[in-house]
Amino acid sequence: MAAKAFEPPKIMKQGRLVPWLYLLPALVVMFFFIVYPMLTTIALSFGNGNGTAPAATTCIEGRPCWGIFENYRYALTAEFDFSSPIAFWNSFWASSYGNNIKWIVLMVTGTVGIGLMFAVLADRVKYEALAKAIIFMPMAISFVGAGVIWKFVYDYGTQQTQIGLLNAVIQALGGQPVAWLSMPGINTLALVVVGIWIWTGFCMTILSAALKSIPDEILEAARVDGAGEWAVFRHVMLPLIMPTIAVVVTTMVINILKLFDIVYVMTGGNFGTDVIANRMYAEMYVNFNTGRGTAIAVILIVAIIPFIYYNIRRFIEQEAMR
Amino acid sequence: MKKKMNRERINQLLEKVPLHFVVILTMILWLLPTLGLLVTSLRPLQAINTTGWWTAFAPGREAEAYTVHCANCHGADGRTIPQADLSNPEVVNRTPRSLQLLALLRREVDGRPHMGGAPLPSPQEAAEIAAYLKILSGVEAPPRFTLNNYIDALVGYRGTQTYLQDCAEGQQAVDLQCTPADLLNPRGMGRAFINSLIVTLPATVLPILFAAFAGYAFAWLHFKGRFLLFAILVGLQVVPLQMTLVPISRLYADLGLNGTFLAVWLFHTGFGMPYAIYLMRNFLGSLPTELFEAAYLDGASHWTIFYRLVIPLAMPAIASLGIFQFLWVWNDLLVALVFLGGTTPVMTYQISNMVTSLGAGWQLLTAAAFLSIILPMIVFFALQRYFVRGMLAGSVKG
Numbered sequence: 001m002a003a004k005a006f007e008p009p010k011i012m013k014q015g016r017l018v019p020w021l022y023l024l025p026a027l028v029v030m031f032f033f034i035v036y037p038m039l040t041t042i043a044l045s046f047g048n049g050n051g052t053a054p055a056a057t058t059c060i061e062g063r064p065c066w067g068i069f070e071n072y073r074y075a076l077t078a079e080f081d082f083s084s085p086i087a088f089w090n091s092f093w094a095s096s097y098g099n100n101i102k103w104i105v106l107m108v109t110g111t112v113g114i115g116l117m118f119a120v121l122a123d124r125v126k127y128e129a130l131a132k133a134i135i136f137m138p139m140a141i142s143f144v145g146a147g148v149i150w151k152f153v154y155d156y157g158t159q160q161t162q163i164g165l166l167n168a169v170i171q172a173l174g175g176q177p178v179a180w181l182s183m184p185g186i187n188t189l190a191l192v193v194v195g196i197w198i199w200t201g202f203c204m205t206i207l208s209a210a211l212k213s214i215p216d217e218i219l220e221a222a223r224v225d226g227a228g229e230w231a232v233f234r235h236v237m238l239p240l241i242m243p244t245i246a247v248v249v250t251t252m253v254i255n256i257l258k259l260f261d262i263v264y265v266m267t268g269g270n271f272g273t274d275v276i277a278n279r280m281y282a283e284m285y286v287n288f289n290t291g292r293g294t295a296i297a298v299i300l301i302v303a304i305i306p307f308i309y310y311n312i313r314r315f316i317e318q319e320a321m322r
Numbered sequence: 323m324k325k326k327m328n329r330e331r332i333n334q335l336l337e338k339v340p341l342h343f344v345v346i347l348t349m350i351l352w353l354l355p356t357l358g359l360l361v362t363s364l365r366p367l368q369a370i371n372t373t374g375w376w377t378a379f380a381p382g383r384e385a386e387a388y389t390v391h392c393a394n395c396h397g398a399d400g401r402t403i404p405q406a407d408l409s410n411p412e413v414v415n416r417t418p419r420s421l422q423l424l425a426l427l428r429r430e431v432d433g434r435p436h437m438g439g440a441p442l443p444s445p446q447e448a449a450e451i452a453a454y455l456k457i458l459s460g461v462e463a464p465p466r467f468t469l470n471n472y473i474d475a476l477v478g479y480r481g482t483q484t485y486l487q488d489c490a491e492g493q494q495a496v497d498l499q500c501t502p503a504d505l506l507n508p509r510g511m512g513r514a515f516i517n518s519l520i521v522t523l524p525a526t527v528l529p530i531l532f533a534a535f536a537g538y539a540f541a542w543l544h545f546k547g548r549f550l551l552f553a554i555l556v557g558l559q560v561v562p563l564q565m566t567l568v569p570i571s572r573l574y575a576d577l578g579l580n581g582t583f584l585a586v587w588l589f590h591t592g593f594g595m596p597y598a599i600y601l602m603r604n605f606l607g608s609l610p611t612e613l614f615e616a617a618y619l620d621g622a623s624h625w626t627i628f629y630r631l632v633i634p635l636a637m638p639a640i641a642s643l644g645i646f647q648f649l650w651v652w653n654d655l656l657v658a659l660v661f662l663g664g665t666t667p668v669m670t671y672q673i674s675n676m677v678t679s680l681g682a683g684w685q686l687l688t689a690a691a692f693l694s695i696i697l698p699m700i701v702f703f704a705l706q707r708y709f710v711r712g713m714l715a716g717s718v719k720g
Contacts, residue, residue: 008543008611014543014624016545019539019543019544019548020545022535022536022538022628023535023540023545025531026532026595026599029588029591029592030592030595030596032588032592033566033570033588033591033592033593033595034558034561034566034592034593034595034596037566037567037568037570037573038561038565038566040568040569040572041565041566041569044568044569114348117344118348121345124338124341125345131349133703134352134353136706136710137352137356137699138352138356139702140649140699141698141699142654142670143653143655144670144673144691144694145653145670145673145695147674147677148359148677148687148690149355149356149358149359149691150355151677151687152355152359152687153354153355153358155684161372161374163370163371163372163375163684165354165355165358165375168374168376197352202713205710206713206714209714257562258562258563258564260564260656261655261656261670261674264674264678265655265673280564284568285659285660290568297562297564297568298565300562300564300565304562307560308557308560308561309557311559312553312556312557315553315556316553
């Protein structure tokens with residue numbers, strides 16, 4: 001820890017025990033609900049289906065086996081078809097891993113893109129507060145509620161009349177109604193749209209605050225020098241808010257990796273829409289296989305470790321500046 | 323001169339048209355899905371399944387058929403011909419069905435064809451006209467909007483009519499008594515609402531309390547490993563929930579805590595801690611040093627400083643944190659699913675159950691979903707300022 005941390009004033013020194021009394025309740029609950037279970041999860045991931053024997057005992061003669069890492073073999077390879085490169089490619093993009101990558105790419109682009117655009121535009125209208133409140137509102141709605149709301153938008157009727165808004169619009173324009181949630185390829189995109197609807201407000205709010213913190217003089221100076229609005233945005237605003245965009249993107253990636261409810265409620269992970277977090281839930285609480293469920297959880301945290309590292313580094317940098 | 327000014331202003335306004343267009347279009351797009359939910363939840367069952375919610379305010383196909391075929395003689399309100407007043411229930415009662423109506427239209431009136439040279443309506447259109455005549459005369463005016471869906475959702479009604487109809491006919495399901503006690507039916511949203519409240523309130527208060535203590539220690543007390551411990555805490559903020567579920571459900575099973583409120587309170591408290599402490603410490607750390615020094619020199623103990631100075635000053639942070647934790651717990655599905663399940667269902671559980679296994683109709687789903695988002699909406703709009711502030715203070719929770 002090279003950074004010099006902020007220190008409270010010396011005169012406020014107190015008995016050695018006092019700080020720990022203040023910390024005690026928090027440390028106790030955090031130990032029992034985060035630290036202890038994390039370590040246990042790692043241990044369980046090397047065990048069998050109910051945690052009574054090592055994972056290697058679940059290996060079947062004549063099938064591939066990774067010994068003590070057997071649950072990881074299952075978690076990492078079971079969804080893939082290794083018969084040919086093309087089959088592998090196709091099965092990868094229908095797997096929970098492929099879907100999580102789609103989620104990350106599409107949803108980060110969507111939320112940050114729309115959020116940034118709206119933050120810039122709303123800044124120029126008089127009804128900014130109302131406009132932002134409306135975009136932000138879905139943040140207060142549960143994923144389950146949003147799932148119902150959007151399931152209705154995507155409703156696909158076998159009858160002539162479509163009561164789902166999206167299919168009705170398509171029909172009115174002369175197209176054929178689409179079964180949005182059960183058609184592979186389109187359904188993950190349909191779910192991502194729900195995620196974008198919920199999280200754009202978050203990105204917009206944080207980016208908007210960053211935009212507003214840019215001193216007016218800088219923008220005015222650029223305009224006086226003859227820069228158009230687009231040039232001001234591209235060459236002045238964007239570089240200045242880059243650090244904030246990085247924070248928003250990392251936060252979104254973490255959120256997406258953990259995302260479970262939307263998929264669970266809207267498709268249950270069927271029709272090729274599974275994601276890592278839902279698969280973990282299914283292994284654990286539908287198939288009741290502790291070893292496999294925890295192995296997937298460990299893979300999830302391994303994917304998140306770089307972000308944990310990044311968060312701590314950013315924190316240390318901030319502290320050094322205080 | 324003045325004219326020129328006006329023209330400039332108009333040009334300026336015109337330049338802004340695309341801007342307003344994009345902003346307002348986005349706003350509408352963002353509102354439409356929720357609006358659809360609200361409107362649908364207020365429509366009667368038959369209407370929901372036969373027409374889109376956006377037609378709820380439109381006159382409907384019936385009125386259209388009537389206007390096309392009848393309005394030019396009978397008038398918009400059906401009263402133009404005194405001896406054939408279509409707003410008269412007795413007249414309308416003679417043609418309750420499309421067949422009778424068609425027969426009537428084929429008959430001659432005063433020696434001339436009823437419809438003149440105009441083509442007769444198709445049986446489908448005749449049915450629509452007959453339906454419209456009933457509305458016009460008040461014989462049978464189906465309401466456009468109803469609160470029945472909400473009543474059905476609250477009591478957990480699963481039949482094919484409505485709870486009120488079943489009760490009036492004495493055909494209610496075995497678990498319903500048709501008394502206010504039905505609001506506590508374990509299958510209903512009424513009970514789930516109460517369960518959600520019982521889960522959420524302590525799970526919001528406890529972490530804030532613990533975080534205030536810890537945040538104060540991290541901000542203003544000396545102890546070894548202060549910085550290291552806090553850095554670890556920053557890292558813990560993003561640990562996925564999934565990582566901790568399995569061991570805790572096993573631990574709870576050993577302790578017999580599965581399915582109890584205590585189980586969920588403790589879990590949310592533990593899990594909400596890192597972010598809560600982070601926010602608290604950053605807020606408290608930004609208070610002026612002189613304040614604490616002065617209080618300390620005046621002889622105040624740490625405890626006095628904490629509850630006389632820190633707690634009142636930390637109110638904005640407490641408000642932010644409170645909203646965050648409230649929304650987080652209220653909207654959570656995974657923890658409720660794993661630790662409470664169907665024994666004490668909360669609202670999110672109840673709705674997800676209706677969607678995934680019961681395949682409930684839209685009238686129930688939309689009403690239930692709206693019931694579950696009312697409270698967070700109120701909290702959100704009333705305290706939006708604090709919510710945004712808390713989020714800007716570094717939000718990476720989930």
